Amino acid sequence: MIERVIVVGVDLGQENFNDSMAELKELVGAASGLVVGMVTQKRQRVVASTYIGKGKLDELSEMADELEADTIVFNNELSGSQSRNIELRVNRKIIDRTGLILDIFASRATSKAGKLQVQLAQLKYRLPRLQGYYSNLSRVAGGIGTRGLGEQQLELDRRAINREILQIKRQLENVELTRQNTRTHRQKSHLPLVSLVGYTNSGKSTILNSLIDENKQVFVKDMVFATLDTTLRRVILPNGLPIIMSDTVGFVSELPTLLVEAFKSTLEEVLEAHLIVIVIDGSKSDVQMQVETTLEVLDELKVTETPILIVFNKMDLVTGNVPYITHEKRAKQIHMSALNEDDIQLLLTEIQNELSDAFEQVTLFIKYEDFALINYLNQQYQLTDVQYLEDGIQCRSVIHTHDLQRVKDYLV
Ligand SMILES: Nc1nc2c(ncn2[C@@H]2O[C@H](COP(=O)(O)OP(=O)(O)OP(=O)(O)O)[C@@H](O)[C@H]2O)c(=O)[nH]1
Ligand SMILES: [Mg+2]
Numbered sequence: 001m002i003e004r005v006i007v008v009g010v011d012l013g014q015e016n017f018n019d020s021m022a023e024l025k026e027l028v029g030a031a032s033g034l035v036v037g038m039v040t041q042k043r044q045r046v047v048a049s050t051y052i053g054k055g056k057l058d059e060l061s062e063m064a065d066e067l068e069a070d071t072i073v074f075n076n077e078l079s080g081s082q083s084r085n086i087e088l089r090v091n092r093k094i095i096d097r098t099g100l101i102l103d104i105f106a107s108r109a110t111s112k113a114g115k116l117q118v119q120l121a122q123l124k125y126r127l128p129r130l131q132g133y134y135s136n137l138s139r140v141a142g143g144i145g146t147r148g149l150g151e152q153q154l155e156l157d158r159r160a161i162n163r164e165i166l167q168i169k170r171q172l173e174n175v176e177l178t179r180q181n182t183r184t185h186r187q188k189s190h191l192p193l194v195s196l197v198g199y200t201n202s203g204k205s206t207i208l209n210s211l212i213d214e215n216k217q218v219f220v221k222d223m224v225f226a227t228l229d230t231t232l233r234r235v236i237l238p239n240g241l242p243i244i245m246s247d248t249v250g251f252v253s254e255l256p257t258l259l260v261e262a263f264k265s266t267l268e269e270v271l272e273a274h275l276i277v278i279v280i281d282g283s284k285s286d287v288q289m290q291v292e293t294t295l296e297v298l299d300e301l302k303v304t305e306t307p308i309l310i311v312f313n314k315m316d317l318v319t320g321n322v323p324y325i326t327h328e329k330r331a332k333q334i335h336m337s338a339l340n341e342d343d344i345q346l347l348l349t350e351i352q353n354e355l356s357d358a359f360e361q362v363t364l365f366i367k368y369e370d371f372a373l374i375n376y377l378n379q380q381y382q383l384t385d386v387q388y389l390e391d392g393i394q395c396r397s398v399i400h401t402h403d404l405q406r407v408k409d410y411l412v
Contacts, residue, residue, distance in 0.1 A: 004068055006037040008060065009075035010046055019286040020253055024075045024097060027252070030224045031104050036067045050085045051078060061090045073100055077256075080129030098125060098256040104225055105259065113175045113266065114228045120168045121262040123161050130158055176265055191234070192243045192358045192400065194351055195270045197298070198279035199290040200224040200250025203313040206338040207279060207347070208247045211235045218247055225250060230266050237352045238345065239398045240382030241359055246273070253293045260300050267301055275307050275354050277347075280323070282312030282335060287323040307331075309354055311347065313338055359400050363412040367392040373410070 005028050011017045017040075025035045041056045050057055051074065064072065071093045072086070078096040087094045095103070102122050109115040196204040205220045205227050212233045219226055230248040237243060246269040260267075270276065276298070280290045291310065298304075308331035312323050316337040324333060334350055336343035366374050368391060377383060380403070383395040394412065 003033045003070045004036045005033040005071045005073055006039060006060065006064055006067065006069045007035055007073050007075065008039045008052065009041075010052060011040055011042045012045065013042075016253065016286065016289045019289050021075060023253060023286075024073065024100075026224060027097070027100055027104065028073055031100060031107070033071065033073075036069055037063050039063065046076075049082065050089065051076065051082050052086075057086070057089050064090055064092050071095060073097070083129070097254060098258070101252065101256055101259065105228065108225050109228050111229045113172065113179070116168050116172050116175065117262040117266065118259075120165065120172065121256070121258045123165050123168070124258055125256070127158065127161055127165075130161070172265075179265065192274040192355050193246060193269065193272055194235075194243055194275045194277060194355070195246045195248070195273035196277050196279055197248060197270060198250065198277075198294050199281060200252050201226070202250065202279045202281040202290065203338045204247050204250065204279045207311075207313065207344070208233060208235075208245055210338055210341075210344045211245065211348070224252065228266075230269050232269070235348075237355075238348055239352060239359075240384075241352070241398050241400065242380065243351070243355070246270070251293050251297050253289055255293070255297060257300075260297060264301065267297075270298070270301060270303055273303075273306055274358060275309060275351060276303065277309045277311055277351070278331070279311050279313050281314050282323045283314040283317035287312065288325065291325050291328065307354055309334065309350060311336060315343075316340065357401070359398050360404060361396065361398050362404075362407060363394070363396045364407055364410045365389075365392055365394045365412050366410050370410075373407070377407075 007021065007024050007028060009017065009021045009024065014020070021038065021040065025038075028035050039052075039056060039060050041052050043053070047053055052060070060072065063069070069092060072090060072095070074094065074096045076096060077098050078086070078094070083094040083096065102118065102125055105118045106122060109118045196208060198204055201222065201224050205218045208231070209217045209220060212235060216233060218231050218233075227247060228249050230246055232244050232246050234242055235245045248267060248269065249263055278291065278294050280287050280294075284290070310325060310328065310331045310333040312333065312335045314337060315322075315335045316339055322335060332350070332354070334346065336347055338344065364377075366377075368374075370392075374393065377395075377397060377399070381397045381399055383397045386393060386395040399407065
């Protein structure tokens, strides 16, 4: 049965209030809920005990009866006692934005690490709210689409939850060890790393797919939070140089700190990136919010120095003004559609330009007896103008600067 949902928001004068409410509706949809109504209220500050005012609560209660709503979703974080108080008045299941996002993540996580990370975030989210739950024993807890964490777990007391948190942390450490091994492996390959980041559903995975072989494709879908893990793929630039590209979990405004926290290790690749490509859905009205949100998360991850390229994707859907971020001087901005082959080439060229410090054009003469080096270069790079001379080969290539040392005795 599809849950019928009323969304509620308090307008405290924040700039993106309407966008944020629209996004909340999308999130409800992503959790397979059906939005049947919306209640908003303009206030100077929220009511400490019930978040919205008494009159609004009555209105909400009536509306819930009238529209036969099952669940009320608030566009803010609620404390345990707030949601209990509201629930007592409205007699419906109350979920807040963070809880909703956690529910979506819980239902989407597929990898072992992803599942553990979401579980950890869910437990940490519940811990400070237990008090509220326990004061109302009639509460049937759980969220839209909740999976993975059994509802009965809410009955566990704090100690049990804490024990579970410890246990999950331990499991995560193990998973992390394996991840670190793969990372070390990649670092040994020394290839420049380019990370695709940005809003959920902006087309990051589609862009990556258009750059790689069919049998290595990643999951793409028109829904929020399609990707929850980090994938690394080898991509060849127009000058023949290989790089590594990473695609990762998408962001959303007010992404719960708990989740950013939980996904830090998933997002760790971003820390090591030589270039960050921020992918924006250019066809939406909230491009400013998308960029800001993304920069905020990057800040939270302490990524502040890495060069950035801002990409407005889905330009094939744009009929009006071409979007542009005015105050962002740090980054170059380009416009493209992942569905257009020429645009994909343009993106690659831009990435190549941004990475120009990372590679150099060389001409080499290598004796045949040094075939190990010839082999290595052949595997790593594209060699051009190859001439087979009497005692060795002469060739040209674009190589990564980290390999300059290796070939310095062979430069022509
Ligand atoms: N029209 C159009 N659709 C696009 C374009 N790029 C991606 N899409 C569609 O947008 C939807 C989301 O694409 P994804 O690649 O899954 O987006 P994502 O950024 O990886 O999303 P998350 O993994 O949820 O963070 C899919 O339905 C894509 O087919 C584009 O340039 N034009
Ligand atoms: Mg994706």
